[in-house]
Amino acid sequence: MKAGVRNVARNRGRWILSIALAAGACKDPPQPTSTDAGPVTPPATSSASAAPSSASSAPADVTSGASSTWTEGPSVMTGGSVDAEALRKKAHARIDKDTSAVHLLEGGTARELGQRACEAAVPKRPADTKVLIKPNIGGFEWFKDPEKSGGDDGLHGRITDPEFVRGIIHCLKARGHTKITIAEGWGATHADWVHLARASGYEAMTRDEGVKLVAMDDDGVFDVEGDTPGKPLALRGMEKTHVPTLLIPKVLAEHLDGGLYISAPKVKVHRYGVFSASIKGMQGTVMMSDKSPAFRQKSRMHREIGAALAAEKKGEPGARKTYVKSLETFAERIADVLEIEAPHVVLAEGAPAMGGDGFGRQWPAKERVAIAGTNPILVDRVVAQYLGFWHSKALAKELEGHETSPLLTVAAKRFGIDIESPTLAGNGAALLGSPRPAHLLGMAGFEIHEGGGVEVKPRVASAEPSLRSDDAGATEPAKNKDETIVHAIHFGASDAPKIDGAIDASWAKATKVRWDTDWSGKKTGTFTSARFGWSEGALYVLWELEGAGLFTDTTRPIATERSRLYQEDCVELFLTPDPRHTSRYFEIEAGPYGHWFDIDVDRAHKREDVAWSSGVKVGTTRDAEKKTAIIETAMSAPDVTTALRANAKLPVGLYRMEGRTDRKYLAYRPTLTAKPNFHVPEAFATLSLDP
Numbered sequence: 001m002k003a004g005v006r007n008v009a010r011n012r013g014r015w016i017l018s019i020a021l022a023a024g025a026c027k028d029p030p031q032p033t034s035t036d037a038g039p040v041t042p043p044a045t046s047s048a049s050a051a052p053s054s055a056s057s058a059p060a061d062v063t064s065g066a067s068s069t070w071t072e073g074p075s076v077m078t079g080g081s082v083d084a085e086a087l088r089k090k091a092h093a094r095i096d097k098d099t100s101a102v103h104l105l106e107g108g109t110a111r112e113l114g115q116r117a118c119e120a121a122v123p124k125r126p127a128d129t130k131v132l133i134k135p136n137i138g139g140f141e142w143f144k145d146p147e148k149s150g151g152d153d154g155l156h157g158r159i160t161d162p163e164f165v166r167g168i169i170h171c172l173k174a175r176g177h178t179k180i181t182i183a184e185g186w187g188a189t190h191a192d193w194v195h196l197a198r199a200s201g202y203e204a205m206t207r208d209e210g211v212k213l214v215a216m217d218d219d220g221v222f223d224v225e226g227d228t229p230g231k232p233l234a235l236r237g238m239e240k241t242h243v244p245t246l247l248i249p250k251v252l253a254e255h256l257d258g259g260l261y262i263s264a265p266k267v268k269v270h271r272y273g274v275f276s277a278s279i280k281g282m283q284g285t286v287m288m289s290d291k292s293p294a295f296r297q298k299s300r301m302h303r304e305i306g307a308a309l310a311a312e313k314k315g316e317p318g319a320r321k322t323y324v325k326s327l328e329t330f331a332e333r334i335a336d337v338l339e340i341e342a343p344h345v346v347l348a349e350g351a352p353a354m355g356g357d358g359f360g361r362q363w364p365a366k367e368r369v370a371i372a373g374t375n376p377i378l379v380d381r382v383v384a385q386y387l388g389f390w391h392s393k394a395l396a397k398e399l400e401g402h403e404t405s406p407l408l409t410v411a412a413k414r415f416g417i418d419i420e421s422p423t424l425a426g427n428g429a430a431l432l433g434s435p436r437p438a439h440l441l442g443m444a445g446f447e448i449h450e451g452g453g454v455e456v457k458p459r460v461a462s463a464e465p466s467l468r469s470d471d472a473g474a475t476e477p478a479k480n481k482d483e484t485i486v487h488a489i490h491f492g493a494s495d496a497p498k499i500d501g502a503i504d505a506s507w508a509k510a511t512k513v514r515w516d517t518d519w520s521g522k523k524t525g526t527f528t529s530a531r532f533g534w535s536e537g538a539l540y541v542l543w544e545l546e547g548a549g550l551f552t553d554t555t556r557p558i559a560t561e562r563s564r565l566y567q568e569d570c571v572e573l574f575l576t577p578d579p580r581h582t583s584r585y586f587e588i589e590a591g592p593y594g595h596w597f598d599i600d601v602d603r604a605h606k607r608e609d610v611a612w613s614s615g616v617k618v619g620t621t622r623d624a625e626k627k628t629a630i631i632e633t634a635m636s637a638p639d640v641t642t643a644l645r646a647n648a649k650l651p652v653g654l655y656r657m658e659g660r661t662d663r664k665y666l667a668y669r670p671t672l673t674a675k676p677n678f679h680v681p682e683a684f685a686t687l688s689l690d691p
Contacts, residue, residue, distance in 0.1 A: 075257055082253045084246075084340050085237035090256075091342040095375055095415050099423065102373040102382045106428030109553055110351040113370040114167025114264075117347040120426065121372035125260050127176030132255035133168060134343070135160035135264040136281055137200055138186035155200050156560060157354045157362045160266045162205040163555055164349040164370070168264060169209050179259075182206055183229060183251050185216035185284040187296045193217065201557050216249035216285060217295045227251075232287045232294040241336040242329070243301075247287040247294050252341060263343035267350035267371060267383055271357035271443040272305065272327065274395065274405035277383040278346040278376040282337045302330040305443070312444050323444045324400040331410035338376070338411055346379040347372045352563075353387060355439030362610075363439040364563070369428050377411050381419040384408055386431065388438025388451060398446045484669060484685040486652060487511040488532035488539070496535050497542070501621035501630045507531055507542055513654070513668060519677065521670035528571070528656045528666055534644050534689050538615075543571045543590070543631040543656075550592050550622060550629065551660040558594035558618075563610075565589045565597045566657055571631055572678060574653030575687070577643035582651055582681040586614060586640065592629035594618045600639070601679070613637055646691040651684035 076086040103120040105113060137159050165182065172180055182202065186193065193215045197203040206213040214229040229251035238244050255261045263278045270276040288297035304326035311319035348371040355363035371386065373379045384390045384404045396403045412419045424432070437451040489510040491497070497506035510531040516524050526547040533540040551569045556562055566572070566589060576585040583604040589597040600612035615637035622629045643650060654668035655678045665676040671683040 076253070081234040081236055082248055082257075083237065084235040087256060087341070088237070088339045091339055092415065094344075095342060095377065095417070098375040098378075100374055101423040101425035102371065102375075102378050103426040104382060104386070104424055104428035104431065105370045105372070105426045106367050106431060108368065110161040110163040110349065110368070111167040111170075111553075111555065113351055113368060114164035114347065114349065115171045116167070117370035117372035118168045118171030118262075121347060121374060122171070122260075122262065122345050123374070124175065125177075128179065129177065130179040130181070130255060130259040131172055131177055131262065132181050132183055132251065132259060133165060133262045133264050134183055134252075134281070134284065135162075135165050135202075135349075136266040136276070136284070137184040137202060138188070138196060138284070154359075156563070157364065158266065158268065158359065159200055160264050160349045161351055162201040164347075164351060165202075165264055166205050166209060166555070168262065168347060169211060173209075180209075181212040181214060181229075181251065181255075183212075183214045183216050183249075185230075185249060185286070185295060185298075187298050188217075190215075190217070201560075204557075214251060216251060216287075217293070230295065232289075234289075235340065238336075238340075242333045243286075243288070243336045245289045245297075246337065246340070247289055248341065249285060249287060249295075252285055256341065260345070261343045263346045263348075263376065265346070265348050267348045267353035267369070267386065268358050269355045269363075269387055269389075269440050271359065271441055272302065273330075273407050274389055274399075274402075274440065275380075275384060275387050276358055277348050277371075277380045278343060279334060279338060279380050279407045279411050280405075282334055282341060285341055286337060301333050302326065304329060309443065320398075320444060321400060324402070324406075327399070328406050328410070331406040334407055335411045335414045339414065343376055345372070345374050346376045348379060348383060350386070355387065355437065357441040357443075361441055363437070365437070367428070367431060369431070375417070377408070377415060377417045377419065378422045380408050380411075381422055382424065382432070386436060388436040389440070392438060392448070392450075394438070394448045394450055395440070398442060398444070398448070486513055486530075486532060486654075486668075486685050486687050488534045488687055488689050490646070490690055491533050491535040491540065493535070496538070497533065497540060497632065497634075499540075499617045499619040499632050499634050501619040501632050503542065503544075503630065506533070510542070512544075515654075515666070515668045517667060517670050519665045519667045519671045519673060521672060524664055524666065526658055526664055526666065528654075528668075530571075530654050530668070532687060536644065537641060538634040538636040539575070539640055539644060541573055541633045541635075543633075545571070545592065545629040545631065545656070545658075546627070547658065548592060548622070548627050548629040549659060550624060550627075551658075552591050552593050552595065554593055556595060558596070562591070562595040562597050565591055565595055568595075569658050570595070570656070572653070572655040572657070573633075574651075574655070574678065574681075574684060575635075575640070575643075576651035576681065576684065577639060579649065579651055582684075585651070585653075585681065585684075586612070586635075588614045588616055588633065588635060590616070590618050590620075590631050590633050592620055592622055592631060594620050596633075603679070603681075612639070614640055644689060646689060648689045650687045650689070651681060652687040653678060653681075653684045 076083040105116050202213055217230040231250040232247035233250050233253050235246055235248055238246050263281055265277045265281040268276050273280045283298055283301055286298045286301055287294035288300055290297050308323040308326040311322050351368040353365040371379055371382050389395055389404050391403045435451045438448055440448040495506050497504055510533055512529050512531050514527055514529040516527045518524050529544040531542040570589045570591040573588045574585050576582055584602045587599045587601055596616050596618050598614040600609040614635040617634045619632045656666040658664045669683045669685050671677055671680040
């Protein structure tokens, strides 16, 4: 069967906590079967700044260990408006005394983490309870054209992975829930929302799962269609707050009134708020009556920022103090919103979490985690430490003494929550037993880069560090330095192969190389073949895989770049565009179902550019019965094509990763390192471009 062909033709660019162990208090769910799941180990408990705490004294769901301290009570919706004071009292009654554990779960796919987080933290409710899940979907960079921005679509790494939300949905369905809605608020047009839903993968995911996807917007479409989920409702009792003109989306009010509201934020650093999780995520629900449409008034939450940044730019005395004051004011407003609209549960996706600025530059965490609980302030407290911004002296230096985000400290003060040493549960607890890497590009022009041994340049982190270029220096280089020639046939304009995973006549004269050796030189009996071709517009590679188990997460889209593809079955091409500079090369990964990932590696400058694009196009076919697959690729980015000329000889590495448990690291030219490592340019073969 032929897989769909996708084409992305782009230009160059890319904390210590105690563990709750009391019986029944925070029972961790079964661990995933994924081979990259972390070990279950307790964190250290010797920190003076975070003394051990006891398990929660609040009643807990005996299955999930989640807090079940809230009750529905009387309706807060009357006469077409909402009683804000009633919502405020309900939120305080629930959160002020909620000291239940925060679950830090590590390992597995985004979908598995979503399901595990739900199982761990979502209290059991009657099956007919309506459920609202609010992920982070929007962001002002979402509409980037990958063809004009180095392959960056403005979404990945910024939004909650739709597969994480799919895992939550599966957990809820297993409990019998059928009334499930996914909703996000954003400040764009209806047409933009439709585009966003499609580009993000949420349209397809919600359609597959049979759940609603709605916008908490009132743009003249959503407030007149169906049950009007985005209709702004008046809030009674906001006069003495920092947001007296606040309105509330109808769909959110309905679920706060008699349903279950789950916040599913992306765990990431934010250039203004320091980090973004459940508290910062409240801004997506904001509507204000100052102007129409109400949902486009979100920026009024931080309206002082413009003047503050202008003062910073001019170098005015006291400019930083003005900037921090704007952030503190923003925090007070967000706390007002939190008091009204606090989620019942927070399931935060960090698969992986992101450092950087929250938008354009990203430092992925090495692990895949979920952080979950019923107290949004405590969840954000754990998020702060996981991202490296708890008791941060570097941050305090930049933000007038604030050692974490003011959004967290203001919210904690408002609810009277002790955030020094919350209780932690889950197999990822050990991750906070030592200082965490911290990467923040502040909006006021400062940068913080601490811990983890990560370079200042953003790059991809790895659960298998021995296979990434940043660890290559810790191993021996290859000893087989004899030149091995791989030939590439020249294709004319009319005879270039169609990239569809089929071996057409164009490949008939191309020389095939075939191998079954692994990185150590050991014969494995699992063969891989490769043929090369080139034209003035692209470099072509035809891979033939034997003994293919097709270990691939097929739920992941193939239309967008697939990070950590190397953890599944895939082939890897390493291409050096300039033989005089062998420390700089391109890595293009492709999977048997059409998934792909590419990166520009510069070992000399210790840099990996994930925003770089090879312009790769992939076509695949598979035969599960015969255990074979064909992966056909064409790389057309200018960085690649400028190196293509007759008789050119370019260093090239040919590799394959195969198997779910008995993992094979196959290499055409063995790297002969102490452990699997493909990033050894000394072991590359030579690709000769025939005339």
